Amino acid sequence: MADDPETRPFPRPDLIVRGFRIHEGFLDPEAQAAMVEELREVARLAPFVTPETRFGKKMSVRMTSAGSHGWISDRRGYRYAPAHPSGVAWPPVPPSVAAVWDAVSGVARAPDCCLINYYGEGARMGLHQDRDEADFKWPVVSISLGDEGLFRIGNTTREGSTESIWLRSGDVVVMGGEARLTHHGVDRIRYNSSTLLPDGGRINVTLRVVT
Numbered sequence: 001m002a003d004d005p006e007t008r009p010f011p012r013p014d015l016i017v018r019g020f021r022i023h024e025g026f027l028d029p030e031a032q033a034a035m036v037e038e039l040r041e042v043a044r045l046a047p048f049v050t051p052e053t054r055f056g057k058k059m060s061v062r063m064t065s066a067g068s069h070g071w072i073s074d075r076r077g078y079r080y081a082p083a084h085p086s087g088v089a090w091p092p093v094p095p096s097v098a099a100v101w102d103a104v105s106g107v108a109r110a111p112d113c114c115l116i117n118y119y120g121e122g123a124r125m126g127l128h129q130d131r132d133e134a135d136f137k138w139p140v141v142s143i144s145l146g147d148e149g150l151f152r153i154g155n156t157t158r159e160g161s162t163e164s165i166w167l168r169s170g171d172v173v174v175m176g177g178e179a180r181l182t183h184h185g186v187d188r189i190r191y192n193s194s195t196l197l198p199d200g201g202r203i204n205v206t207l208r209v210v211t
C-alpha cells in the first residue's frame, strides 16, 4: 500500500460519518481568505451560472468550474464539459485548492475537475450521488467556505435513515472508498453566519477525477 504509486499518506480526520472523512477547520481564516481570492479570479474568467435541470427547472445553487472538465447542467441534461457555456476554457485549478487535494485525498492522481458551488440565501442541494465520473475508486474532496451548511449524509440507495452535520468555513470532507457513492446533499445554509464573503452565502468546492 505504501509503495502503491496511486496512493499517498493522508491525515487522520477529526470525524468519520458513514465513511465520510471530515477534517474540521482544515483551513485557517487566512487560508480561507486566500482561497476565496483565487476562486474570485476563476469566477472572473468563467462566471457563475444558474444551471437548469433537463426539465427546465432552475437550480438554487450557482456554479462554475476550474480544471480540464467542468460540471454543467442544462436542458440537454447534466454532464462534464471541456468549456464554460460561454465557450471559454475553464481556468486552471487554483493552487490553494489543489494543495488541499494533495494533503487529504490519499491518492497520487491530480483532480481534473474543480466544481465551485455558490449557495446564496435559501439555496440548497437535494440528496444525490456523485456518479458522473468514469472511475469511483478516486475520492471526491469537498471544501466549505463562508456560511455554515447543513450537510445530510444518507446511504448508497436513496432510502434509509440519514445523518446531518453542520459544515463550517474551512472544513474539508473526503468522500471515498465505501462512501464514494453515498447519497448526500445540503438542506440549507445559515445565511450570514460567517463574515468570510462580503455578500454572505456559502461556497463549496469539490474536486474530482473525472476521466
Ligand SMILES: O=C(O)CCC(=O)C(=O)O
Pocket (backbone or CB within 6 Å): 115, 117, 125, 130, 142, 144, 149, 151, 167, 184, 185, 186, 204, 206
Ligand atoms: O455543498 C456541498 O457541501 C456538497 C456539494 C456536492 O455534493 C456536489 O457538488 O456534488
Ligand SMILES: [Fe+2]
Pocket (backbone or CB within 6 Å): 128, 129, 130, 184
Ligand atoms: Fe455531491
